[in-house]
Amino acid sequence: MQNIDLNLLTALDVLLDEASVTGAARRLGLSSSAMSRTLTRLRLTTGDPLLVRAGRHLVPTPYATDIRERVHALTRDAQAVLRPQHRELDLKALDRTFVLRASEGFLNVAAAPLVTAIMKEAPRVRLRFAPKPDKDVLPLRDGRIDLEIGVRGASAPEIRSRLLFRDTFVGVARIGHSLFHDEDISLPRYAACRHVVTSRRGTFRGPVDDALEQLGYQRTVSVVVPGFPDAIKIVQQTDLVTHVPRLCLANLSDEFAETSGLRTFQLPVKTPEIAVSAMWHPRLDADPDHRWLRNTVYMVCRKVLSS
Template sequence: MESLDLNLLTALDVLLDEASVTGAARRLGLSTSAMSRTLTRLRLATKDPLLVRAGRHLVPTPYAMNIREHVYTLTRDVQAVLRPQHRDLDLKTLDRTFVLRANEGFLNIAAAPLVTAIMKEAPLVRLRFAPKPDKDVLPLREGRIDLEIGVRGVSAPEIRSRLLFRDTFVGVARIGHSLFVDGDINLARYAACRHVVASRRGILRGPVDDALEQLGYQRNVSVVVPGFPDALEIVRQSDLVTHVPRSCLVNFADDLTRGAKVRLFQLPVKTSAIAIAAMWHPRMDADPAHRWLRDTVEAVCQEFLAY
């Protein structure tokens, strides 16, 4: 198989059809000498003359006549595999289940508008949102997950990704908190507060801690909860402060500022923006339905997370 050249199959198909080196060369856009060398290679590969001279013409050998139809079929099959002709995607009749993996924060923000957009264009499509306990790439590789949404990072070299939006952290504390008493929030007062941290894996440290440490400060983490909604609920009813991605406030803005009496503030330290991306295995790259899914997810994020 190391020396197999599928181009020889195409050349053999044309040679058997034309029964002429010159005619085959013309059809394949080659010189006559190049076509003659290809015929020599075919004779060596098949251990048969294939085409022999009879007067001024070439005629096929019994072996060539025997394989002609088989070669024709093989050539068309290879072209169908290596050059697939995709039919136009009919979203109204697309009957398919897509499995998406995303964390709770993204589902709270975008699941409802995404479902609405999908159902409007493709009413027969089903969406299954899978839990995201970790960043294991194996489900994508094995085809158990169609699309993953999360922080863009180095997961596996073959995984494709598309940036959906960039997120930033924003601080949250109740109105009347001592943090707001003396005007601008400085590093010392911020670090001295008691903090509640959202971490699915129970980790106390994060980008904010790294930024504080570089400036010689360390904050006091009193509570760790699994998700940002839990952290916001604690902040509503206590003197603890927290920070959350700005995107997770999209659906909670009215609640936060109306009954909860909380206030958003800019963190006194700078952290890198969070790149949220859609990720998929390259086997799905050219699939028309999967491409439509990716485009729809991106459009929903652009509409609802543009701030």
């Protein structure tokens, strides 16, 4: 293929259709002399005259007649591959399954509104929410996950993302905990508590420990659990305290204390904001169905989290 100029395929298609150097030149926006040189190259490449003089006109050779339809089909297919047509998105007829991976907090707050919005616009679309045991990007790369919602890592620079919202950590302990005996939750009293933390990797140390250490304090982490709901259940029945993203408590509103026996408090240390993004593989970037899904997730997040 090193010695074959595939641009000649388009020229050959037009020449065989027009049976005229002048007509082919006009269609391709070339001069007649340039088109004549192209015909010479085609003759050298194929080893056939292709078009020969018959009076004042050119007529195709038997070989040219034989390949005419094949050349036209090849040209059409090549153009379709290199210049794909952007189809019109028909949401009512869209029949597709999307696989999303998200945290418990997002599912707790946004899954139902997202399903409602999608079913209203595209009733034949199906959603499958996959478990999120870790931040492994392999499911995005191999196509098992269409869209991931969470905190972006640094291990996959090719992954595309769009910021959905920012969240912060909030402290949680049971009502009646000694931490609340004084309304001012001081740093020493907070650090003196025993803690339960959430870590999918099973680590006992996190951003809170880094912040405490910078201020000269250290806490005791007694329990590590894989999910924030697990941490909340433990502090309901023990004297341990925890911290969770505010999003995890969003649906509990004013009845939180009455129904759960828990109370929230502002952490006495500053922790980094949590930037929650939608993430996808670049091969889906231009896909109109996926673009609609991404926009729908973004709009639902804006609506739900601003209310």
